[in-house]
Amino acid sequence: MAERYNPDPPMMTEVLRAMVDGNALETRERIMAAVIACAGSGGLRGLSMADVASAASVSRTTIYRYFPDGRNQLLTETATWEIARFWARVADAVAGFETLEDRLVAGLVIGRRMMSRSRILTNLNGSDVGDLLEVSQPSDALMRGLVASYIRSGLEDEIETGRARADLDLDLTADYLARMAISWIANSPGLDLEDDPAVRRIVRTQFLAGIMR
Amino acid sequence: MSGRYAVADAGLDDAPTIDITDVPVAADDHNSRTPFGSLTRASVGSDAESRIADGFMACVGRWGVGKTTVEDIAREAGLSRATVYRHFPGGKSAIAATAWSLDVSKFIAAVTDQILDARSIEDALVVGMTTVVHHFGRHPALNFMRDHEPAEFERLVSFERMDTILLASGTSMAPLLGRFLDPVDSFDVSVWMARILVSYIAEPAAYFDLGSEKDVRRFVRTFILPGLAAEKTSQTKTPTQGDLKNLGDQNVHC
Numbered sequence: 001m002a003e004r005y006n007p008d009p010p011m012m013t014e015v016l017r018a019m020v021d022g023n024a025l026e027t028r029e030r031i032m033a034a035v036i037a038c039a040g041s042g043g044l045r046g047l048s049m050a051d052v053a054s055a056a057s058v059s060r061t062t063i064y065r066y067f068p069d070g071r072n073q074l075l076t077e078t079a080t081w082e083i084a085r086f087w088a089r090v091a092d093a094v095a096g097f098e099t100l101e102d103r104l105v106a107g108l109v110i111g112r113r114m115m116s117r118s119r120i121l122t123n124l125n126g127s128d129v130g131d132l133l134e135v136s137q138p139s140d141a142l143m144r145g146l147v148a149s150y151i152r153s154g155l156e157d158e159i160e161t162g163r164a165r166a167d168l169d170l171d172l173t174a175d176y177l178a179r180m181a182i183s184w185i186a187n188s189p190g191l192d193l194e195d196d197p198a199v200r201r202i203v204r205t206q207f208l209a210g211i212m213r
Numbered sequence: 214m215s216g217r218y219a220v221a222d223a224g225l226d227d228a229p230t231i232d233i234t235d236v237p238v239a240a241d242d243h244n245s246r247t248p249f250g251s252l253t254r255a256s257v258g259s260d261a262e263s264r265i266a267d268g269f270m271a272c273v274g275r276w277g278v279g280k281t282t283v284e285d286i287a288r289e290a291g292l293s294r295a296t297v298y299r300h301f302p303g304g305k306s307a308i309a310a311t312a313w314s315l316d317v318s319k320f321i322a323a324v325t326d327q328i329l330d331a332r333s334i335e336d337a338l339v340v341g342m343t344t345v346v347h348h349f350g351r352h353p354a355l356n357f358m359r360d361h362e363p364a365e366f367e368r369l370v371s372f373e374r375m376d377t378i379l380l381a382s383g384t385s386m387a388p389l390l391g392r393f394l395d396p397v398d399s400f401d402v403s404v405w406m407a408r409i410l411v412s413y414i415a416e417p418a419a420y421f422d423l424g425s426e427k428d429v430r431r432f433v434r435t436f437i438l439p440g441l442a443a444e445k446t447s448q449t450k451t452p453t454q455g456d457l458k459n460l461g462d463q464n465v466h467c
Contacts, residue, residue: 129371130364137364138363144416172420175419175420176432182412183408183412186375187408189404190380190404205443206440209441210434210436210439
């Protein structure tokens with residue numbers, strides 16, 4: 001798995017910005033946004049290129065110009081784009097907080113809220129889960145790497161200010177925190193992630209207890 | 214798979230040796246089934262059903278979920294197709310569900326045995342994690358899926374299933390940690406361990422080897438034990454009672 005990890009990833013926000021706004025073509029984005037809209041109302045299974053073309057107000061030929069490998073490429077790249085947008089929004093939302101603890105607490109609350117409002121996830125039925133995983137799985141490692149690199153820079157700041165232990169293995173720790181954040185945003189049974197003190201308690205114990213001084 | 218092996222064989226130096234005895238691996242020889250603890254026995258169905266479940270795991274280990282047919286499973290189990298359908302009218306997906314839940318029961322039994330011998334919370338967590346990792350590390354079906362059918366693999370631990378997996382881990386493992394921790398902490402730390410294990414088994418980390426007891430001990434000392442200590446001094450508690458009630462388990466929270 002080591003080869004899947006980029007040892008020196010650029011800042012998460014830069015990468016995400018480039019993926020989301022930067023050089024992305026307007027038409028390309030419009031097509032992907034149409035996929036999200038169609039998937040939100042009718043699921044992934046029945047989603048056809050014709051539906052997407054009509055929702056994006058482009059021809060099917062245009063879709064194939066941007067996604068020459070067809071439906072599978074369109075869905076996989078849309079999933080990566082949408083997940084990147086998700087994390088970019090989380091990163092934006094927590095940017096105003098100063099400490100790593102506050103950013104993690106805010107990130108969990110906001111990430112969870114966004115998940116619960118996703119039409120695709122809300123309308124998901126059994127047979128769609130596999131389809132969704134099929135298209136989202138390829139970006140998993142990339143996204144975790146980006147989240148870890150974002151957290152890593154926060155950790156470095158905390159070490160500099162003396163709040164975090166100086167002897168930390170930064171890569172291991174950032175990777176651990178990224179896994180925990182992703183896991184908690186996806187699944188938090190028994191915890192109301194809108195309950196700030198409860199979330200803070202989790203962050204202090206399960207995320208940061210061994211990391212902060 | 215009736216041999217013994219020690220974690221120390223995996224290149225560890227100063228760590229104490231842990232015997233992982235008869236860690237049952239799916240797709241095992243049907244005739245030499247390890248006698249599992251009561252936890253398992255309760256969930257094991259008929260002999261034919263476990264043979265079918267084993268047959269499923271053997272096929273998946275060879276060519277994956279996608280290419281495995283009910284025909285293949287029947288042949289592997291030495292049963293007719295009709296018999297297989299009599300036990301599992303739902304076909305392949307029903308067989309898969311039973312096979313995976315039997316598999317989980319097997320490793321819970323293996324972990325239970327190991328944790329019962331632990332003398333401290335640190336040892337309990339280390340041996341618990343190591344046992345689970347070894348079980349899955351030598352699991353042909355899971356390894357095939359992870360390498361060749363990542364979407365099928367992810368489906369096993371997808372977010373819609375994870376709540377159940379996490380809560381079930383809490384309920385089954387918490388009583389074992391009751392010697393070292395209070396019930397709420399036992400439950401929370403069990404769920405926490407399950408969260409960590411799922412993540413690292415699905416996507417191994419470049420920075421440490423979950424199969425190495427030394428690395429796992431360092432991990433437990435760095436991230437888990439300080440969290441447990443902090444928990445002790447914390448003011449508020451996670452509201453887990455509701456979930457436990459939903460699971461109908463009265464033993465964890467008395």
